[in-house]
Amino acid sequence: xxxxxxxYGIKATIFIATKSFEGQRVxxxxxxxxxxSPQAFTAKILQALVRHKVIxxxxxxxxxxxxxxxxIKAIKLSQIVNAIDGDSIYSGCGLGLHACDENHxxxxxxxxxxxRDELKxxxxxxxxxxLALNIKSGMAFLKx
Amino acid sequence: xxxxxxxYGIKATIFIATKSFEGQRVxxxxxxxxxxSPQAFTAKILQALVRHKVIxxxxxxxxxxxxxxxxIKAIKLSQIVNAIDGDSIYSGCGLGLHACDENHxxxxxxxxxxxRDELKxxxxxxxxxxLALNIKSGMAFLKx
DNA sequence: ATCAATTAAGATGAATTTATCCTATTTAAA
DNA sequence: TTTAAATAGGATAAATTCATCTTAATTGAT
Numbered sequence: 001x002x003x004x005x006x007x008y009g010i011k012a013t014i015f016i017a018t019k020s021f022e023g024q025r026v027x028x029x030x031x032x033x034x035x036x037s038p039q040a041f042t043a044k045i046l047q048a049l050v051r052h053k054v055i056x057x058x059x060x061x062x063x064x065x066x067x068x069x070x071x072i073k074a075i076k077l078s079q080i081v082n083a084i085d086g087d088s089i090y091s092g093c094g095l096g097l098h099a100c101d102e103n104h105x106x107x108x109x110x111x112x113x114x115x116r117d118e119l120k121x122x123x124x125x126x127x128x129x130x131l132a133l134n135i136k137s138g139m140a141f142l143k144x
Numbered sequence: 145x146x147x148x149x150x151x152y153g154i155k156a157t158i159f160i161a162t163k164s165f166e167g168q169r170v171x172x173x174x175x176x177x178x179x180x181s182p183q184a185f186t187a188k189i190l191q192a193l194v195r196h197k198v199i200x201x202x203x204x205x206x207x208x209x210x211x212x213x214x215x216i217k218a219i220k221l222s223q224i225v226n227a228i229d230g231d232s233i234y235s236g237c238g239l240g241l242h243a244c245d246e247n248h249x250x251x252x253x254x255x256x257x258x259x260r261d262e263l264k265x266x267x268x269x270x271x272x273x274x275l276a277l278n279i280k281s282g283m284a285f286l287k288x
Numbered sequence: 289a290t291c292a293a294t295t296a297a298g299a300t301g302a303a304t305t306t307a308t309c310c311t312a313t314t315t316a317a318a
Numbered sequence: 319t320t321t322a323a324a325t326a327g328g329a330t331a332a333a334t335t336c337a338t339c340t341t342a343a344t345t346g347a348t
Binding site (some may be wrong): 095 | 241
């Protein structure tokens with residue numbers, strides 16, 4: 001469904017959010033350990049998330065990654081996915097047709113549209129705060 | 145969503161079905177042309193579909209690929225996808241957790257489950273006949 | 289100013305997916 | 319039984335994704 005990079009990116013962002021609630025910054029090393037991902041690769045993904053302004057990075061001593069507390073609620077899952085995988089997951093044709101719309105549909109166009117729209121809706125209506133709170137409360141997990 | 149191989153496989157199977165309605169066999173060359181895919185790669189995918197008994201191959205002169213007319217209605221989209229991509233698309237964890245279930249969920253488990261189940265349902269309740277008829281009637285297209 | 293702790297970025301490598309090519313095998317027809 | 323027309327399958331290559339390594343740039347504290 002999502003690329004590995006995107007999976008790591010989502011998990012990393014959620015972890016950063018849980019730490020940012022407490023005013024703490026985190027390093028790629030700490031993130032990779034917490035989400036069970038390759039550290040250097042994770043660092044690359046964090047760079048992309050910074051470029052897309054999903055997270056902030058503070059360079060130098062006492063630096064790390066963080067998210068403004070007041071932004072956590074406003075960040076949608078769709079923004080994270082978009083920053084890494086783009087929007088092809090819910091905008092492209094299910095069978096890869098270059099042009100696929102109501103006027104020139106692929107054979108599964110209508111059936112896919114329902115699933116795709118539900119996915120898009122879910123991504124756009126899920127915010128980072130609720131995901132992070134699930135982790136903080138121990139109701140959900142980032143690894144194993 | 146699906147791999148390229150799976151997209152080609154779905155389109156190829158639909159095309160074979162439209163021809164099988166008329167009792168005609170088709171070659172990888174004809175298929176690749178019709179669905180706008182690389183021919184040799186498509187041939188590999190057809191082999192996999194034959195091994196999974198989604199389509200039949202007749203070797204030798206006057207051979208080609210075909211589907212028994214009476215089977216077309218019973219073949220589900222899920223069988224084609226499964227033959228090529230497996231079931232990870234609707235069985236694996238959305239965030240790639242090795243173990244992810246109600247007792248040890250990832251942060252998006254519940255939200256993903258809804259989308260995943262809808263996708264699974266759609267694939268299992270869409271049969272090859274309806275897809276092929278959409279092509280035959282000119283209501284849907286396999287390329288461009 | 290210097291130093292140590294950090295993230296950024298470029299180069300490189302490994303693994304997987306996508307794609308091609310060549311040869312073997314099978315089969316119906318002549 | 320030979321031949322031509324097919325699919326099957328193995329080897330290889332190209333492209334993309336996943337991952338690592340090394341060095342540069344930045345910054346707070348001393």
